[in-house]
Amino acid sequence: MLSFIVFVDTFSMATVCNGGSRAANTDQRFQLSTSLHGAPGENAGGDGTLCVFIHSSFGLGISGQFYWDYCCWTCLQRESSDQSSILSGAVMGRPEGLARPPLVSTMELSLLALCLFVSTGVSSLPQPVPRVSLSFDDLQASHSFEHYSISDKAMDYRILHMDEDQDRMYVGSKDHVLSMDINNITHGTLKVFWPASPSKIEECQMAGKDPTHGCGNFIRVVQPYNRTHLFMCGSGAYSPVCVFINRGRRPEEQVFHIDSRTESGKGRCSFNPQVNTVSVMLNQELFSGMYIDFMGTDAAIFRSLTKQNAVRTDQHNSKWLSEPNFIDAHLIPDGTDPNDAKLYFFFRERLTDNNGNTKNIHTMVARVCPNDIGGQRSLVNKWTTFLKARMVCSVLEEDGTETHFDELENVFLLETEQPKSLLVFGVFTSTSSVFKGSAVCVYNMADVLTVFNGPFAHREGPNFQWTAFQGRIPYPRPGTCPGGAFTPDIQTTKEFPDDVVTFVRNHPVMFNPIYPVGRRPLVVRTNAEYRYTSVAVDQVMAADGNYQVLFLGTDKGTIQKVIVLPSNHSLQEDLILEELEVFKDQAPVTNLRISSKKQQLYVSSEFGVSQVSLHRCHAYGSACADCCLARDPYCAWDGLSCSRFYPSNKRRSRRQDVMHGNPLTQCRGFNLKAYRNAVEMTQYGVKNNTTFLECLPKSPQASIRWLIHRDNDRRKEVKLSERVLSTEQGLLIRSVQLSDQGLYYCLTTENGFKRTVAKIRLRVLSEAMVSVLMDKQQPWAWASSLHPKALLSAFSPAESMAVQQYCKERKELQKQQQPKQQQPQPPGPLRGDLAKLKPLLDLRKSRNRRNHLPDV
Ligand SMILES: *[C@@H]1O[C@H](CO)[C@@H](O)[C@H](O)[C@H]1NC(C)=O
Ligand SMILES: *[C@@H]1O[C@H](CO)[C@@H](O)[C@H](O)[C@H]1NC(C)=O
């Protein structure tokens, strides 16, 4: 039985062939067949070399849109003089370190097919493309990634609290709370099982609630309470419950257990786990934004766990809260007096128009003073400092129309040093019938304060327009905290004059909306196949300045690492440096947390928690130009490789250019000329058949040009047509003609930087010769019965020359290599070179995820 591995020249894929029979891969959509045909060359007799013609074809089985064939010659080593075992043994070497030869995977084939599809047909709006995409498997192999889940089931994980001082992170999920080590989330995770009581589960199911997504104890509140205890609440199968958890004084103690009786979670956690709960713990008082009732009609911002009275928003008052969906809550200082710090709740709400019909969604931010204990005569046990304002995230088109992204999904606060400010990053989506998209807007906290210090919104009645309130504003200004810089004499909100309390009750909304910095989004995505769900931001010092690196979670379970560069266009230019598939399953990213200290990002989804390093500089490649073109502020070329950049005066030799990404200035003197050249390869095409010239640019952000150099002619641009197609993976030539012969150059340009990626000499063989070789049933029979000379006479003289030349070159190369290596190695400049195979396959794998198969 013949059995050997052949590296198929034209496509750099390893294919396992079994004695020339049809082999390898069958799939509903793709068929691959590989057949082998031996052709003893002129000088094959003595030294046991046999040249073999490999022919493979595969096509798309849907409706014949696509297929291709490839052929090539390769030379085999004869092992013994016995005719029957003439071709046994590995032919061109086996990749070292691989137990089994790599098989052609359906994925790789489908990827190619898809690329051809896209380039021949459907046109879509250009989307920014990540320079590097890493699949879940790539990440797992990268040593910069960890993943944790309790089981394979969807358990709805949420990162609820991070404690960088203790190196811990607390994660809630269905019936479980986890305490993770932020150094390594797979290492020493502590877990508490806390299900809902059986009677509550039964009641929940009787009430017709979803048994898997509703009738569990979904943990939604984990807050630090004191030095040893956390306070935690869960939905408790539509009957919220809370407990204290003892986590010990120090993480080394490995303490993590429930340490109290269960108390009611009403007013602390929503009944319905699908309805968000947000919370802040301040001085052992819990402030929650949630729905306080089983039916989910009574939304409130509520203070509980307090030695004072509980305080909430005015009940069923849509002026205060109108069907809110709470997104986040933070304590934010206002000036230097700690008593002026306020709690900000970010949420979206559904608004009714004057007729009570059409409902718009707006994003709002509301704030209260944490020391508000309610009014004396009116607003008793209600906030007397509650104010809210609208946050706008929109694109103003040139024709004056405004496209709104109204639905806040996630918030991230970033403190900047120079200039000193607090920035609020918001991820917004739009679900209008016209278009779907998402955007990131960034607000300066100073602008937020200006709006809260500005005019109040006022209207005379339900059918009147909103105007800026013009009348007298009572003192102290509504919304001011008692005991703060402006009200040192007023100790509690019960001392507020009646007119202040009445004013707040009637005018809780600010007139001016809050606009983002520059009045436009930082990042906009429309018509993309994903939407953003979450954001975390890191500030990075690069050689040419300070950069804010955005980590954006998507609804597909991926993370994009994005930087925004200033430009003159109406929208700023954003670059997707990396796209990381941090989960095996596609599910929206629910939370992101970042630790600049640890240089790690933490991500949660329905399926688990992942930890990924903020940078993988080596993934950009080791060449100076590639490192420079990556424009990752975390990375610089250090003379040998692309590595982590630390700003310091000493390391002058480090090359980095985030702003322009120009290798010509950064990498001067580092072998830049080499990029202008590539090793020449020879490839054989069969007349009237299809051939494929592979060219894989280093980056999907590069544009590709093909040039051809024919004998006795200048280098010319290859004329693309129905017959000659440029694809993302290379040039597809259908029905190859003799006039296609020549030397092909694949040139890429990325950010103005040009290089030659492939240089392929195409030779065309006639069909007549191929047909001689096509004996599928008994591929080797003729080889043993025919005299080599007789066989060669079937070829045209030019073809015989080509075959012999090819075999000769390979023999030469093999001879040169033999002293160094014992095993026969794939010789010299050949497509399918072993060293190139692995990175190519890896690249394909990582790209594959971006290209999904069309549903048929
Ligand atoms: C995390 O811990 C696991 C298990 O102990 C270990 O295999 C892995 O290498 C660690 N990862 C890192 C980044 O230290
Ligand atoms: C923290 O609070 C818990 C619950 O009230 C209590 O049992 C524990 O003693 C407190 N620990 C400290 C150090 O105060």
Ligand SMILES: *[C@@H]1O[C@H](CO)[C@@H](O)[C@H](O)[C@H]1NC(C)=O
């Ligand atoms: C932006 O415009 C200014 C002047 O209009 C020009 O000097 C600058 O080079 C432009 N910058 C970019 C990135 O195009």
Ligand SMILES: *[C@@H]1O[C@H](CO)[C@@H](O)[C@H](O)[C@H]1NC(C)=O
């Ligand atoms: C190749 O195709 C052309 C036209 O399609 C045909 O005229 C020619 O005979 C074919 N050549 C061979 C060798 O089959």
Ligand SMILES: *[C@@H]1O[C@H](CO)[C@@H](O)[C@H](O)[C@H]1NC(C)=O
């Ligand atoms: C290409 O060659 C294969 C094998 O000889 C043959 O089956 C196929 O029909 C050819 N395709 C074209 C377009 O001639």
